[in-house]
Amino acid sequence: MEKAKKRQFGIIATIVLAAVIVLGLLWATTAAKKNEEHQDTLQRVQKLGRIVWGVKADTKLFGLMDTKTGVAKGFDVDIAKALTVQISKQTGVPMSAEFVPVSSSSKIQLLKNTNIDGTVSTMTITPEREKIIDFTNQYFDAGQSILVKKDSGIKSIKDMNDPKYKIIVIVGTTAAEETKKFAPKAKLIAVQDYATGMQALKAGQGQAMSTDNAILYGFATENPDYQIAGGTFTHGPYGIAFDNNQRPMVRETNKALAIIKENGTYNKLIKKWFSDVPGLDWHELEAK
Amino acid sequence: MTLLQNNFPTFLQGFGYTLLSSIIALIISMILGTFFAILQILPQKWVQKIGNVYVQVFRNIPLLIITFFFFLVVAKVIPMNGFTAGTIALSLYTSAFIAETVRAGILSVDNGQMEGARANGLSFSQSMRYIILPQAFKIALPSLGNQFINLVKNSSILAFVGGLDLMYQGNMVAATTFDTFSTYIIVALFYLVITLPLSYYMQNLERKLKHAA
Numbered sequence: 001m002e003k004a005k006k007r008q009f010g011i012i013a014t015i016v017l018a019a020v021i022v023l024g025l026l027w028a029t030t031a032a033k034k035n036e037e038h039q040d041t042l043q044r045v046q047k048l049g050r051i052v053w054g055v056k057a058d059t060k061l062f063g064l065m066d067t068k069t070g071v072a073k074g075f076d077v078d079i080a081k082a083l084t085v086q087i088s089k090q091t092g093v094p095m096s097a098e099f100v101p102v103s104s105s106s107k108i109q110l111l112k113n114t115n116i117d118g119t120v121s122t123m124t125i126t127p128e129r130e131k132i133i134d135f136t137n138q139y140f141d142a143g144q145s146i147l148v149k150k151d152s153g154i155k156s157i158k159d160m161n162d163p164k165y166k167i168i169v170i171v172g173t174t175a176a177e178e179t180k181k182f183a184p185k186a187k188l189i190a191v192q193d194y195a196t197g198m199q200a201l202k203a204g205q206g207q208a209m210s211t212d213n214a215i216l217y218g219f220a221t222e223n224p225d226y227q228i229a230g231g232t233f234t235h236g237p238y239g240i241a242f243d244n245n246q247r248p249m250v251r252e253t254n255k256a257l258a259i260i261k262e263n264g265t266y267n268k269l270i271k272k273w274f275s276d277v278p279g280l281d282w283h284e285l286e287a288k
Numbered sequence: 289m290t291l292l293q294n295n296f297p298t299f300l301q302g303f304g305y306t307l308l309s310s311i312i313a314l315i316i317s318m319i320l321g322t323f324f325a326i327l328q329i330l331p332q333k334w335v336q337k338i339g340n341v342y343v344q345v346f347r348n349i350p351l352l353i354i355t356f357f358f359f360l361v362v363a364k365v366i367p368m369n370g371f372t373a374g375t376i377a378l379s380l381y382t383s384a385f386i387a388e389t390v391r392a393g394i395l396s397v398d399n400g401q402m403e404g405a406r407a408n409g410l411s412f413s414q415s416m417r418y419i420i421l422p423q424a425f426k427i428a429l430p431s432l433g434n435q436f437i438n439l440v441k442n443s444s445i446l447a448f449v450g451g452l453d454l455m456y457q458g459n460m461v462a463a464t465t466f467d468t469f470s471t472y473i474i475v476a477l478f479y480l481v482i483t484l485p486l487s488y489y490m491q492n493l494e495r496k497l498k499h500a501a
Contacts, residue, residue: 105459109468132466168450172463189370189450190460196356196448203360204367205450 042248045117046093053080054110054119057101058194060218061273062122065101072099075273076120079139082265083120083240086256103193105172108133111243118249122215124174124236134246135239136253141285143232144175145213149225152207156230157182166206168197175211178234198223212236217277261287291470295461302457303478309375309453310440310482316379317439321386326416328391339387346384351445354381359449370449378446382439389435393428394420426497433490437483444479454478 045051055072056063063074077099084097100116107123110116111133124142125135146167148154160167161183169176171190179188189206191197198219201209209216213232220226240257242249260266267286274282292299327339346354358373368376397420405415425432447455458475462468 105463108466128464129466171459176460177464190456191450192448192459196360199356199360200449203363205359205363205370 040248041117041242041246042091042252044114045087045095045249046091049094050096050098051080051084051087052098052100052115052117053077053084054102054107054116054121055080055099056103056121058103059122059215060222061214061277062218063101063120064218072101075140075269076122078269078272079240079260079266080118080120082260082269083253083256086259087252090252090255103172104170105192107241111241114243118240118242118253120240122212123238123241124212125239126174126236129241132244134242134244134250136241136250137257138237138239139257140214140238142212142214142236142238144178144210144234144236145216145228145232146208146210146230147201147216147219147226148208148229150227152229154208154229157208157210157233158230160186160208162186165208168200168206168209170194170197170211173211174234174236178236179210182233194219201226212238214274217274221277291461291465291467292474295457295465298457298461299454299474299478302452302454302475303481305371305446305452305456306440306443306454306478307482309371309378309443309446309451312375313378313382313439313443314436317382317386317435320379320383322390322421324383324387325390325394328387329394343384343387346380347388349381351377351381351442352448355445355449370451371446371453374443374446374449374451374453378439378443381442382435385435385438386432389428389431390424392431393424393426396427397423429490429494429497433487433494436490437487440482440486441479 055074055076057065057072059074059076061074062076063072065071066073080099081097084095088095100110102110102116102119102121104121107116107119107121108129111119120139122140122142123129123135125138129135146154146157146160154160154165157179163185165183165186166189167179167183167186168189168191169179171192176188176190179186189200191200194211194215197209197211200206202223208229209219213228216228220228240253242253257266270282270285270287274285324339324342327335328343330336330339355374355377358368358377359370362368363373401419401423402415405419406412410418443453444455445451446453447459450456454475458471462471465471
């Protein structure tokens with residue numbers, strides 16, 4: 001009796017396992033087919049009536065997850081919303097904006113896998129990135145800076161060109177590469193996200209954190225003991241990104257971007273997010 | 289393949305750090321694990337409690353949190369880099385599991401062994417060292433092997449705190465080349481280079497000890 005029961009259990013377990021594997025394979029192949037069918041991003045978003053935007057969840061002022069509501073808030077999020085409204089108007093197809101949190105290291109892969117349609121995520125336009133994804137025109141003018149403790153005596157990135165200094169950067173950001181050029185002797189410590197980076201800076205794991213100025217201003221407003229040192233040392237404007245060969249989608253988005261800059265929506269958003277940042281002349285960021 | 293060629297020194301450096309961290313953590317966690325296993329079976333109740341609390345604490349907290357604790361909190365008092373913080377966390381975390389494995393090994397040695405040893409005039413620590421522990425380790429060997437392999441794989445936690453290990457270098461290569469998929473396959477292969485010989489060695493050791501008995 002015992003043996004028979006055991007055997008029965010074994011058979012059932014095997015069947016369940018086999019079914020799971022077969023279903024998994026079926027699901028994967030249909031999912032892959034679906035992706036092939038919807039290669040064109042513009043067609044896909046029109047058909048589904050929604051644009052899925054990848055936004056940051058850990059970057060104050062641009063994309064920060066509101067822990068109470070679970071919704072990301074920030075300049076990037078508002079830009080994506082404004083663009084969705086404008087693109088809907090242009091194409092005549094009503095579309096809603098959906099948001100998926102992405103990290104610096106995951107966003108390109110998510111675009112490639114079509115988990116997201118586009119991304120507005122503090123992403124610097126670079127020639128290397130342009131080879132594998134499509135960028136729109138720039139939507140925000142940024143450059144790299146360093147954040148240091150106020151009494152550290154560090155005045156600029158040049159002061160840090162010494163093996164005794166450690167600079168904290170974030171994996172997958174352009175800052176990780178660029179910092180090497182300006183302070184080749186300093187050691188780099190790359191962590192997974194900005195929040196960990198800031199905590200590591202406070203814990204003394206490095207003397208400075210380096211990334212785009214606008215992101216650092218967000219941290220400086222929250223941590224009064226820290227300041228931006230030496231202004232920006234690179235020029236790296238942000239672009240909105242889509243998977244490569246998405247000309248129609250890029251064209252529509254560029255058109256929408258130009259319109260929201262013209263009709264004042266863009267400047268309203270700049271004022272909303274950057275007018276309270278100490279030490280930042282937000283009028284410089286406005287579209288002329 | 290070109291991805292591997294272009295970034296070979298990077299991967300190799302990561303491999304070295306992963307190996308180094310694993311070996312250090314393996315030695316520390318074996319010593320700590322055995323120590324706390326013995327604490328838990330000593331006759332004194334309060335000593336047992338200490339061993340028990342240690343094991344429960346480190347076994348039930350995610351490794352990532354222990355690592356961040358050393359990297360972000362302890363580092364404020366005692367400066368340490370990501371590699372050190374990660375290796376310490378890895379050692380403490382693994383030692384809790386090893387303690388459980390060794391304790392189970394000790395408990396499964398027949399009571400008569402201890403009684404016999406004591407009757408022959410050996411002290412408690414002598415009987416532990418010469419009679420009980422060798423048998424306990426033999427029993428615990430297969431699960432110890434599992435713990436070692438877990439340890440090597442768990443060392444990827446170093447990547448989160450800039451520990452320069454294999455996973456960290458993989459992240460960096462993926463971030464600069466954007467070839468995420470191939471990069472992680474290469475990283476996985478490098479891990480296999482450590483874990484496969486390790487599991488083969490453990491199996492061999494088991495077989496040898498079985499014959500020796």
